[in-house]
Amino acid sequence: MLFDLKHFFDTGKRPYESRLTVDLSARDFSGAVIPQPVQAQFTACPVAEGVVVALKAEAEVHGDCALCLDPVRRSYAVDAEWTVRERDLADPDFELPLEEKGKLNVDEWLFQEFxxxxxxxxxxxxxxxxLCPACGRKKAACICPKEAQQAAPVDARLSILKSLLN
Ligand SMILES: [Zn+2]
Ligand SMILES: [Zn+2]
Known part of the structure; x- marks a missing residue:
């Protein structure tokens, strides 16, 4: 959804609220995904300093455990609020995703917040x-001697995990 923030600065007299469904299933969250469409609530409220925009949503994230590779399902919530000043609309370094002509890309904002x-x-x-680097089973379930469990991982994927954790 694109929200015409510039237009709202000119004409918005009362709070605006919108419920939207955003498909983030094609986006990558460091290897994790949000497969289900996300229900989000977007509000814009005129205040003395400018416009307060807010975004709320919750989504179930599907990923893999970095240690044992088991699937991980966990809910994460977004509850973001931002006061936008009129001069922000022309600021190339402004942190919210603005399209040309002062339109706020709400879908992109939601992605950034997640x-x-x-x-x-x-x-x-x-x-x-x-995982045990020797047998590839979970350490809790493997029967390898302790020295083998400590050995340098042979599998490239395990090496990457190891470097991530260091
Ligand atoms: Zn695990
Ligand atoms: Zn083992």
Missing amino acids: MFQIPTVLVCSAGCQG
Whole structure:
């Protein structure tokens, strides 16, 4: 959804509210995805300093545990608020995604906010021990000797995980 913020500065006298459904399923959140359409609430409210825009949503994120590769399903919520001043509309460094002519790209804003909420490394649980580099099974389930479990991982994907965690 594009919200004509510039127009709202000129004509908006009362709060505006919109409920929208945003499809973020094609977007990548550091390897995790949001497969279901996201229900979001967008509001714009004229105030003395400018316009307060706000965005609320909640979504279930699907990813893989960075340690054991098990699927991870977790809900994340977005609750963002921003006071926009009229001069912001012409500022190329303004942090909200504005299109030409002062239109706010609400879908893109929602993506950015989820990007901010979702950690780049997901783990299934705080106590996850990860995979054994020798047998590839979960450490909790494998019967390899301790030295083998500590050995350098041979699998490239495990090496990447290891470097991520260091
Ligand atoms: Zn795990
Ligand atoms: Zn093992």
